[in-house]
Amino acid sequence: MQWRNTNDRFGLVTGSLHWLMALAVIGLTALGLWMTSLTYYSPYYTSAPFWHKSIGLVFAALLVLRLIWRAATPSPAHVASHQRWERRLAAGAQWLMYAAMLLIVISGYLISTAKGRGVSLFGWVEVPALISNLPDQAQRAGAVHYWLALGLLGVAGVHALGALKHHFIDKDNTLRRMLGMRLLNATENRK
Template sequence: MQWKNTRSGYGLVAIALHWLVALTVIGLAILGLWMVDLSYYSPWYRSAPFWHRSVGLALFAVLLLRMFWRCFNPRPGQLPNHRRWELNLAALVHGLLYFLLFVIVISGYLISTATGQGISFFGWFEVPATLTGLPAQADRAGAVHYWAAILVLGLAALHALGALKHHFIDRDDTLRRMLGLRSRQLNSSKEKQA
């Protein structure tokens, strides 16, 4: 497998970044929903938010890298069986996912820095608080953070259902390309030659 995308498939970097973002978002959502119910006396009361913030900052860096890679590395060509409405819906969902992921990270930053305190990045260094003192900053940013995360999970589910539809109903290579698997057409042509 190549590092860069080709006309027929995604490269190793694009695939790794896609799945890294997907798994990180799922993990952060689970951690975020779990940690808001922790009591003050829980041993995780301070460490769960520390990990949530640190991984959230790392996600921000990975998102920037993914956007950079996407800008300078051409996407594979569209598959011939994709209909116009599918392409438009996929573009809309991808665009909303990127937008909402940045909204989540920025709102999380505004929650964490509302009191003027910076955010520790895994204890290695601190990201300073640059925008503080807005009216009800933590509460408003918290509401945006929560609802944007719910929307991302819904859009991610739609995205996954679309991939499964292409794989099991249309029987095309949409999902196979993001898994780094060989094209069904290549596999069937090799079987015919054998």
């Protein structure tokens, strides 16, 4: 597998960022939902938010890297068998997920900095609180963070179902291109 995207498949960098961020979205959402259910007396009451915020900062850096890489590296051509509506739906879902991820990161930062404290990255460095003490900052940002995270999971679920549909029903190269699998040739693709 090549580092960069080619005309017919995604490269190692794009694929790695895709799958790493997909796992992070699922993990951060699960951790976030779990940690908000903890009581003050839970042994994880302070450690769970610490991990959620630290991993969230890593996720933010990966998102910036992914957007830069996407701008610098052309995507492969569309699979010839894809219908126009499928291409539009896929592009819309991708940009919707990017926008949701960006807003989730921003709202998470606003929750964490609402009282003027910075955000620790695994205790190594602190990202300063540049925006704080806005009216109801933590509550408003928290609502945006929560609902966008759930919405992102929904759109990502539809995205995954589309990829599975292309792989198992249409039997085309859509998922194979992102997994680094051997591509079907044109005659195999028509079966």
